[in-house]
Amino acid sequence: MTASALTDPIAVRTSGLIASELTKLKGSLVYVLSAAVPGLVLLLGFLIGLMEGTTAMRLSGGTVALWAQALMPLGVLALTVVLAQLEHQPRAWDPLLALPGARRRIYLLKLAAAAIVLGLWHLILWLGIGATDLFFAHFLPGQVEGRVDMIWTGETLLRVFGAAQLMLVVQYALALYFRSFVPPLVIGFGGILLSLGAYASEKGVVIPWMMPINQMASDPWRADVALALGLGGGIVAAIILQLVMQRREW
Amino acid sequence: MEWAVESLGLTKSFKHHVAVDGIDLSVPTGSIYGFLGSNGAGKSTTIRMILGLRRPSSGSISLFGEELRHDRRPLIGAMADSPGGAFYDHLSAADNLRVTAGALGLECDVPALLDRVGLAGKERQKVGGFSTGMRQRLGIARALIGDPALIILDEPLNGLDPEGIRAMRTLLVELAEGRTMIICSHLLSEIEKVATHIGLLSRGRLIHQGPLEDLRSGPPTVAVSSADERLASQLHRLGLDARCDGGAHQVTLGDGWRPARLNRLLVESGVEIDALIPRKFCLEEFYHDRVSAY
Numbered sequence: 374m375t376a377s378a379l380t381d382p383i384a385v386r387t388s389g390l391i392a393s394e395l396t397k398l399k400g401s402l403v404y405v406l407s408a409a410v411p412g413l414v415l416l417l418g419f420l421i422g423l424m425e426g427t428t429a430m431r432l433s434g435g436t437v438a439l440w441a442q443a444l445m446p447l448g449v450l451a452l453t454v455v456l457a458q459l460e461h462q463p464r465a466w467d468p469l470l471a472l473p474g475a476r477r478r479i480y481l482l483k484l485a486a487a488a489i490v491l492g493l494w495h496l497i498l499w500l501g502i503g504a505t506d507l508f509f510a511h512f513l514p515g516q517v518e519g520r521v522d523m524i525w526t527g528e529t530l531l532r533v534f535g536a537a538q539l540m541l542v543v544q545y546a547l548a549l550y551f552r553s554f555v556p557p558l559v560i561g562f563g564g565i566l567l568s569l570g571a572y573a574s575e576k577g578v579v580i581p582w583m584m585p586i587n588q589m590a591s592d593p594w595r596a597d598v599a600l601a602l603g604l605g606g607g608i609v610a611a612i613i614l615q616l617v618m619q620r621r622e623w
Numbered sequence: 624m625e626w627a628v629e630s631l632g633l634t635k636s637f638k639h640h641v642a643v644d645g646i647d648l649s650v651p652t653g654s655i656y657g658f659l660g661s662n663g664a665g666k667s668t669t670i671r672m673i674l675g676l677r678r679p680s681s682g683s684i685s686l687f688g689e690e691l692r693h694d695r696r697p698l699i700g701a702m703a704d705s706p707g708g709a710f711y712d713h714l715s716a717a718d719n720l721r722v723t724a725g726a727l728g729l730e731c732d733v734p735a736l737l738d739r740v741g742l743a744g745k746e747r748q749k750v751g752g753f754s755t756g757m758r759q760r761l762g763i764a765r766a767l768i769g770d771p772a773l774i775i776l777d778e779p780l781n782g783l784d785p786e787g788i789r790a791m792r793t794l795l796v797e798l799a800e801g802r803t804m805i806i807c808s809h810l811l812s813e814i815e816k817v818a819t820h821i822g823l824l825s826r827g828r829l830i831h832q833g834p835l836e837d838l839r840s841g842p843p844t845v846a847v848s849s850a851d852e853r854l855a856s857q858l859h860r861l862g863l864d865a866r867c868d869g870g871a872h873q874v875t876l877g878d879g880w881r882p883a884r885l886n887r888l889l890v891e892s893g894v895e896i897d898a899l900i901p902r903k904f905c906l907e908e909f910y911h912d913r914v915s916a917y
Contacts, residue, residue: 393725400713400749459711467709468765469726471674471701479726622677 390478394486402455403490410448411494414440415501422509422517429519432509433502433526434589440498441533441585442568448494449541450561456487457548457557476619484545484611491541495534499527529588536584536600538607540564543581546614578602625652625688627773627803628673632682635668642668644827645682650820652687655799657814657835658807659910660824666807667703669824670775674701686773698727700766700774702759712751716742716761719750723765731768740764740794755782759791763798774798775805780813792817815906823913830917839904845882846871847889848898857892861885873902 398404418436421427427435460483470476506521547557564582577583578599587599628650635643643665650656660666671677673684675696684691686699710719717733724731737743740760745753750761759779766774779795780788788810795804795817808814814821815835823831847854848871858865858874863885865874876885882901889896 390725390728393722396718396722396725397711397714399718467674467676467703468701468723471676471699471703472723472727476675482726 390482391485391489394482395489397459398486398490401459403452406448406451406455407490407494407497410444410451411440411498411501414444414498415505418502419505419508422505423513426516427518429506429517429521432505432517433521436498436502437526437529437533438586438589440530441537441588442572443565445491445494445533445537445585446540446561446565446568446582449491449537449544450557450565452487452490453541453544453548454554454557456483456545457552458554460549461552480549480615480618481611483549484542484614487541487545488538491537492534495530499523499530502526532588532596532600533585536588536603539584539603539610540581540607542607542610542614546610549614549618581606626650626685627652627654627687628656628805629685630669630673630682631685633669633672633679633684634681635665635672635677636680641827643672643679646824646827646829648822648829649832650803650805650822652803653801654803654819655795655817656803656805657818657821658805658824659809659811659814659821661809661914664824665827666824667777670701670703670777670805670807673775674699674703697773698769698771700768700771701776702762702766702779703775703777710750710758710761713749715747715749716753716764717746719761720765720768724768727769729769736764736767737761739767739798741790756784756787756791759783759787760794763794767798771802773803773805775807777807778809779806780808780810788813811907811910821906823910825914825917828917831913835906838906838909841904842878843876843880843882844902845874845876845885846898846900846902847874847885847896848872849889849894849896851894853892854889854894857889857894860892861888871898 414436417439418432421435422432469479502521503523506517506523509517510520544557544561547560548554551557564580567580568577568582568586571577571580571583572586575595578587578595579602581603584599584603588596590596590599626649628648630646630648632645633643633648634641634645646665646669648669658666658669668677672679673686673691675691686697689697711722714722716737720731720733720736733746734743737745740763742757742760742764745757750758753761759782763776763779766776776795780791783791792813795806798804799817806814806818818835820834821831822829847858847865854872855865855867858872863874863876863880865872867873874885876882882899886896886899889899
């Protein structure tokens with residue numbers, strides 16, 4: 374085994390590497406989170422439709438809004454803490470960090486795994502909204518007025534996902550850097566509370582925890598700025614994180 | 624001689640503490656190098672620098688003739704942080720190996736690898752339920768991924784029962800064929816059985832390094848016990864290097880000396896000998912001598 378064969382980016386099979394990161398999630402709390410976080414929002418939307426009746430627009434819009442503002446940021450907070458703890462608890466990362474070339478990609482790979490999980494949550498939510506809509510249409514007609522616009526819902530969720538990237542990187546970086554769940558928990562809750570308090574503020578568009586909910590803003594300019602900042606900022610923050618972490622001593 | 628690992632003036636300082644103090648490590652290619660030292664001697668810090676987990680404060684490290692760079696390094700199989708290194712306990716043995724192979728971008732024949740370290744049939748068992756010995760073996764299996772030319776094992780014999788130690792010793796010798804192996808351990812008697820070379824670290828400094836064979840083939844020693852107070856002066860008169868250790872005199876016999884000749888001369892001089900025992904080289908004694916003398 375030569376050094377060049379192992380460090381040559383051409384020889385690196387990115388999909389296999391991400392798959393190895395996803396393998397680590399087997400049997401971890403990430404499975405529970407993946408069921409609980411979108412599940413809770415869907416359950417709430419379903420119960421509101423069942424008990425009070427609603428419109429299709431309110432069913433999908435309300436569910437996405439609750440998701441973007443509260444449950445998804447909370448889920449990201451928990452997800453990043455769980456991912457970091459997997460490595461920190463038993464210094465499990467040491468053997469991997471000692472491997473040639475691993476430092477140059479291992480942090481980004483883990484982030485990619487987190488982004489994939491977050492993307493799956495959005496997909497689960499989208500499918501769940503569709504399933505809820507179908508349920509009411511077939512079994513309780515009239516309980517929900519109209520049909521859910523799945524294309525609008527899908528597009529909005531996609532934008533929410535994109536805008537959440539900076540928040541994801543910030544939470545991930547905090548969890549990873551401090552080797553403790555306390556700083557990411559404190560700052561994560563702070564960010565979520567801030568976003569709840571400053572919901573209507575135009576300036577809130579620059580706060581990472583508010584970027585996802587801003588995809589529901591009536592002003593398209595605000596939504597676009599939040600998306601650009603969330604997605605672009607997320608990419609830039611990920612690069613900075615990689616540069617900082619790969620030079621870190623463990 | 625070709626060196627698998629060579630360091631020059633390797634130093635690692637922390638705020639108020641020099642953990643590794645200018646060591647010149649020379650690990651010959653193909654050797655089994657016993658890296659010895661007490662707790663806090665600087666072994667782990669040195670190993671972590673070789674593995675790239677810590678940056679040296681000064682000095683350099685070369686692996687197989689190429690200076691170690693942070694961004695371009697050869698594959699080193701490592702088992703650090705005993706017992707057996709850290710694992711993802713919620714994953715199976717096979718998945719733990721796959722995670723490492725995945726990080727390298729390599730295919731990994733998991734059953735063959737587990738079979739090689741004596742863990743055949745344990746692929747699906749979660750590592751959280753493994754015994755210490757099984758974790759040690761899995762750690763070694765992980766270190767073998769990619770068939771590295773250099774393997775570093777930190778305390779591979781820790782926490783094993785006598786049968787486990789014996790089996791592990793056999794395994795280490797088998798695995799060392801065709802590669803260089805550095806073993807850190809406190810079990811000196813075991814290191815003596817497997818190592819070809821040793822490096823002795825004390826308080827961050829390398830106080831001895833070289834082939835074990837050179838020590839074994841050194842001048843013979845005998846332990847002489849006697850209640851006669853004249854023993855010390857007689858040994859001195861004979862021009863022999865002796866030191867008193869726990870009631871017996873450890874005597875180094877130079878050229879032309881044999882235990883029988885020493886016995887005869889002491890008896891002729893009127894010293895009553897209780898016991899005169901030829902001694903073989905003992906790494907543990909050598910270790911304590913060198914560390915206490917340093």
